[in-house]
Amino acid sequence: MSINALADTVRAGGRLTEAEALEMYLSAPTHLLGQLANEVRQRRHPDRTVTYIIDRNVNYTNVCVARCSFCAFYRPVGSPEGYVLGFDEIVRKIDETIALGGGQLLLQGGHNPDLPIEWYEDLFREVKSRYPTFRLHALSPPEVLHISRLAQISVPDVVRRLVAAGLDSIPGGGAEILVDRVRILLHCDSKASADEWIDVMRHAHRAGLKTTATMMYGSVETPAERIEHMSRLRALQDETGGFTAFIAWSYQPEHTELQGVEATGVEYLRTLATARLFLDNFPSLQASWVTQGGKVGQLSLTYGANDMGSVMIEENVVRAAGAAYCMDEIEIVRNIEDAGFEAKRRNMHYEILGGPIFRERQVPRMLELAVSRADGDNSVPAELVNYPARSRAERERRAQ
Amino acid sequence: MKEQLEKVAAHISAGQPLADADIAALAETNDILTLGMLGDEARRGRHGTETTFVRVADVQVPFADGAHIDIPAAAREVRIGGRADSFDVLMPHVRRVVEAAGGIPVSAFSLEALEADAAASGRRLADLLAAVRDTGVARVADAALDQLQHAEMSLDQVRKAGLGLARLTVQHTASTTERLEHIIRARSLQQSLGWIESFAPLGRSWKPGSPSTGYDDVRQVALARLLIDNIASIQVDWSRYGPKLAQVALTVGADDIDSVSPLDETGEGRRRSPLEEVRRNILAAGLVPVERDGARHRVIS
């Protein structure tokens, strides 16, 4: 079909096949892709609202056995730069988040063999006992899988236990590209194959959890594999309806084993627009200003995005790989309103909580991102001894 | 809004002048897709898909006695900046840079700085420009139209001194009205001068807490291309704005990238290739990269 005929299909509300979406991505003029994505977005969100969330992205540990080749964040077991945050440190971060008007932690981390399921359960219970309404958007599918393997408990049982302890929703991290050829090249097939990632999400949705879905593009995959990734997500969404949003972010090559170059800004806008056309059953698309910068992040709002994601209070993973953009609530709202939209605060379920919090009360400005741990802080949380160490390095450390 | 923009587009493609109301509509629109598309059409009408870029070595004067002037071999323009208490002190340093450049076109100083030096020293701007020219410098590096005290007169002096201007610039990001005024000012300056080759419409500095937004920048580049029909090139600065915004600017009206680094090393000693990066970004925008030098000649590689 010609590009014009495909544009007509989209305008008439028809569904694109994988081949058609690929054709659009490869051949449609950028402005046309933008216009179509904008039209689809307006059909879905006619009220010209752009949402965002105030939460904090906390990485509870950087110790990881997965060793993905695109990751600049992890440290191997036993590394002097490895850390695990203590419950009290995490509670402190929650207090700071609440002071900024936030109501949620996005909690993700490495696959640390010395953190059994009980550690997560105790942490979640501790948080919920102190802050019953505070939300935990935690543990991407590969982390759930890692916990399940460590505990030798099935994924549905892990999900059930974590939900009982306080888990509210699951972030869509670790998806990278859901094609096993790519996952093998990225050394991330062992942490979760494409089927395993999808399966964890299926179980989470069946358990009543809402989740997001991500795509890390621009590493070693082909454009067709990007579309295949979206196709897997679309099929699961048809089945469960459990995804709230899709977030595409470009591979950040600095300090990674894989190295290479980052995909360009125009490729980001084309990828985002194609996702808006193809993922016709996803209500929301987030703008990845953390990888693209505020300017291209704002331009995403005309290329299909209807959400500015999270006010970043803390970020460790993307920054480790070279991107270091920071926007606090004032800046996010300025960008949304400058583009002619109405800015609304939301929760993880994309329910509107209200207008900007800084218009209701004084909040400190955040012009720099916090980090999980101050440089040189090698402290080990006291409560870790309550959990059996599995790695030799950790057993030796405790024996000292 | 879309219909109004399409009406304006029809005016533009028919070569009809725009009414003030049309220009105001363009300047305020949030429909940056349509505006960007119009900017792109205007740019393609003039330059096709060709996109030029220049690798620039920045050199600060004065330098310490005996200092070695290191000009990277990949530089296609040497751009001199710097101030001193006495303007004359700088000239021997400038001459040494020109010699070290070995034929690479050299541009120097901003016109507003020269204006200010002239005013502070009580000398004629024409004399300062003549001194710069006598060192072998071919162009004034830039002239910020919102900073010049006597823009038309001073630019005229540049020409009379036998110098060129690498590009007309804007120093500060400003309100929508001011941004539009900058564009109209650039067009009217060119109407009287006729020899300006390039205009960089994005502000070169901004308030730390509130930089211009992506929408502001797209609007400004597209409007500059649409409204300035008498300056050939609309330029965007690679190092100042970064690859992502510079690349987007190329899709809405800009045709030239300034300030690409001639160095393959970053500050951390890591190797990268700015040349590859700029070419990759131009190609990924569906355009064709062409390297040029500071005299706007194509570089045959």
Ligand code: SF4
């Ligand atoms: S991406 Fe996640 S799983 Fe992979 S090495 Fe990094 S922290 Fe570990």
